[in-house]
Amino acid sequence: MKLAEVKQKTGLSSSTIYKRIGEGRFPAPLALAPNAVRWRESEIDGWINSLPLAPCGRQTQQPAA
Numbered sequence: 913m914k915l916a917e918v919k920q921k922t923g924l925s926s927s928t929i930y931k932r933i934g935e936g937r938f939p940a941p942l943a944l945a946p947n948a949v950r951w952r953e954s955e956i957d958g959w960i961n962s963l964p965l966a967p968c969g970r971q972t973q974q975p976a977a
Contacts, residue, residue, distance in 0.1 A: 915941075939956060
C-alpha cells in the first residue's frame with residue numbers, strides 16, 4: 913500500500929505514522945527502491961485489529977450550543 917492509502921485506511925497523518933514507526937508502534941514499510949516504500953495491507957489490517965475497542969454504549973459528549 914502507498915502512504916496515501918495507509919493514511920486513508922488508518923486516519924493517521926504522515927507524521928504520526930512515521931513517529932509511531934520510530935517508536936515501534938506501527939508496521940514499518942518495505943523499501944522497494946531508494947525513493948519508494950510500500951506497506952503490506954495484511955500488516956496494516958493486523959495493526960488496526962490490535963487496537964483496543966471503545967467501551968460499548970459509551971456516548972460522546974455533544975458540544976454546547
